[in-house]
Amino acid sequence: MKLKMKKIMRVKGFSFSGVSAGIKAGRKKDLALIASENPATVAGVFTSNKIKAAPVLLDIRRVAGGSASAIVVNSGSANVSVGKRGMTDALCMTSAVEKGLGIKKGSALVCSTGVIGVPLPIEKIECAVPRLIKGLSPDGAESAVRAMMTTDAFPKGVSGRLKINGKTVTIVGLGKGAGMICPDMATMLAFFMTDANVPASLLRRALKDAIDASFNRITVDGDTSTNDTVLAMANSMSGARALKPGSRDYKNFLKLLSKLSIELAHMVVRDGEGATKFIEITIKGAASNKDAERVARTCALSMLVKTAFFGEDPNWGRIMAALGRSGARIREQSVDISINGVKLVRHGVDAGNEASAARAMRKTDIVLVINLGLGKGAYTLWTNDLTHEYVSINADYRS
């Protein structure tokens, strides 16, 4: 699916840039910069993969300090599994940016996305940094996002505003990622920039909560790439007062951050390599929330369920089989399944609505609801279908 990029609002004190450094072929943009006029508080969530890219290892260290002024991002190489030069190159990228911007040593963060095991052409990157900095603009978000894209079909950005003690506060979210069928290896990057005044510890908590409600619901337990990173920066430049834990202002801020985070996560699913369907899976009536999550994830990852959605085939037997192997408590005769409001399975057997279910499946947006009829456990996640195009993209990715 292709979506148009929405217009991104300006966020005070932040500027953006994207250029071609020659990492990718064909003069495609491949180097991005996000810069804050003043040091911002920062929070990050990183891949749980045991093999972590050098930039991830570096950012984990730097984010712990609670403050940052810039994020430099390259696409075309993931800067992982390249030996010791991985860290040297990551440091080199940040120090080029720090020097160019005249900011404190150690105050730039770095992310990489692309092929694993291919060293960065670090001279090309260093050479491009002055141009990158020169290109910084408060309206440069789209340019920056384009420079982060790998197999993404469209650039992804969101923005929104709220009032805090009469001041307008903006949050901007920029992201890349398109491999949600197998989210683990097509790197997902997302960056949230806000001019709110959020202490680092609170920003950390807000980011975690927002991700739990969004990106963690389009990804599978432990299935994260070597480079997955979400960063949030808050530079206080809105002039709004500092957020306090538990305050109404904080709740409003978290609400907007979560909403934008969900929007961005949905874009990643819609872009899902070769996807033709956007599928919301809601599990109800599970013995526990954990059971509901197990069932949702098993269905979302089943290649047979995914291909059935691509084929617009209401083949609910594949869903039943996925339930049975999910590890969750299941009582066959209590299971109800519906697709876009059409009941497919009632009390564990065919509800006799196949023709209308087949029609319902022709829509791009699918809502699959499975009621296990056992308890109050519930969970929702988002996924997409498995298509010929997915195979093509991933069989040919490097060639």
Next chain:
Amino acid sequence: MKLKMKKIMRVKGFSFSGVSAGIKAGRKKDLALIASENPATVAGVFTSNKIKAAPVLLDIRRVAGGSASAIVVNSGSANVSVGKRGMTDALCMTSAVEKGLGIKKGSALVCSTGVIGVPLPIEKIECAVPRLIKGLSPDGAESAVRAMMTTDAFPKGVSGRLKINGKTVTIVGLGKGAGMICPDMATMLAFFMTDANVPASLLRRALKDAIDASFNRITVDGDTSTNDTVLAMANSMSGARALKPGSRDYKNFLKLLSKLSIELAHMVVRDGEGATKFIEITIKGAASNKDAERVARTCALSMLVKTAFFGEDPNWGRIMAALGRSGARIREQSVDISINGVKLVRHGVDAGNEASAARAMRKTDIVLVINLGLGKGAYTLWTNDLTHEYVSINADYRS
């Protein structure tokens, strides 16, 4: 991949038949029978899916008795998730066969494979049973196997002989299954018939050991269909003496049973829906055997690794990322990876052999060896690639 069916040896006292009962469209064979002249000892291994087809539930009960004379198998419907009539229909199939063959009530077993949630056309099946029985022949194995096929591209059978106290003993294995990319739902059935004299308790142990070395290495923990079944029958008609636990005869019997079981399992992988590659994954040097298995299964199931094999792209980064998320202990700089003898990764970084690795990947048979460089843990399993054809087969399966 398509293989020719090998000639199946006769096995004393067993006969086979396959007919079209009209369950599938187009007069395809869809009903099979395996019959022993006298009651055989029997052992079975069944799906761990919590939703079990009615025939599975029935067989579990009957196999516990240790004796059986016949197995009736239908394709076209899995006889699962159809409510109470599932068990009625399964019983009906066995009793039609028991009456027709004049064997003891409860001595026939039954297996079903095909679409979930569609009731069996039981009258058609009852009507076809006399023809099915009439067709029984010691040379009917291929006919029987053809009647079990669903998305299988070729019929699968193996046979072998050994001597036990001077008597020739034969083992025949017949199987169906082709969904090894996602083994969980494309039902796998396998039947081993032997004229050896094997007490039921020993047959159970032998079957379990043979399956652990074969079918359990092409399937993923817990990822089993609602119908997966492996049965073994031993009718003693070779005249060879009864096998005793720990004896040399038993060891030889187990060796042949395991060898045939591996052969049959490999056929299922080669048939893997739309597969173009047969991939052996061997993990060495893991901290433990369990860790080695984790890594092997994560690689075998990774859609990105699978599509890379289809694309003949030595994109080892996807393998590294799979290692990192497998849950196994990994030390990046100790990892070596080779494909068909060509070293791709040495000490965690590119070994510089991409061109020769790409050539090696053009072969149909791929041996992927990953040495984690940590300990003595090892594991081997077999899988295949993910192709356009897989998506086509599974998007269109029912239509």
